[in-house]
Amino acid sequence: MSTLVVATIKNTGAGQPIFKNSSDTVVGQLVQVWVNFAGGRSGLTAFGIRASNGVSSVVDNGTGDYTVNFSTAFADAGSYCCTAHNREDNNGGIGDHSNYFQRTLNYTQSSSIRLRTGTTSAASDNDQIWVTCVGTTT
Numbered sequence: 001m002s003t004l005v006v007a008t009i010k011n012t013g014a015g016q017p018i019f020k021n022s023s024d025t026v027v028g029q030l031v032q033v034w035v036n037f038a039g040g041r042s043g044l045t046a047f048g049i050r051a052s053n054g055v056s057s058v059v060d061n062g063t064g065d066y067t068v069n070f071s072t073a074f075a076d077a078g079s080y081c082c083t084a085h086n087r088e089d090n091n092g093g094i095g096d097h098s099n100y101f102q103r104t105l106n107y108t109q110s111s112s113i114r115l116r117t118g119t120t121s122a123a124s125d126n127d128q129i130w131v132t133c134v135g136t137t138t
Helices: none
Strands: 018-020 026-029 033-038 048-053 055-062 065-070 080-086 101-104 112-118 128-134
Touching: 033 055, 033 065, 048 055, 065 128, 080 112, 112 128
Parallel strands: none
Antiparallel strands: 018 026, 033 048, 033 128, 055 065, 065 112, 080 128, 101 112
């Protein structure tokens, strides 16, 4: 086994670096897009991006309904996005987060993903929302 110790990994082509095994099969790639944002739950957090990479903006479409716009579009709508979120109680502790989960309203587009937070019966703004996407960017 070899260990690679470098400050920068750079693709010699136009795309992002990928990782292959000795059989030239792709075994991994880097995350192109990630964001942590506040959903703007009244009295706890103001809506907005806390930290991100590859995200140009997050749009609040209404209660518990958000669109994350990518800085660079994916090559196709076959990119994979994973979302997670939680809701804190008024004392800053984790509240009834086990009842809250995301639902994607539409399939991931090449330049954005739209998601909903809340329960099965009602939408709600959440305090901590994360989105991570992997795919081939253009």
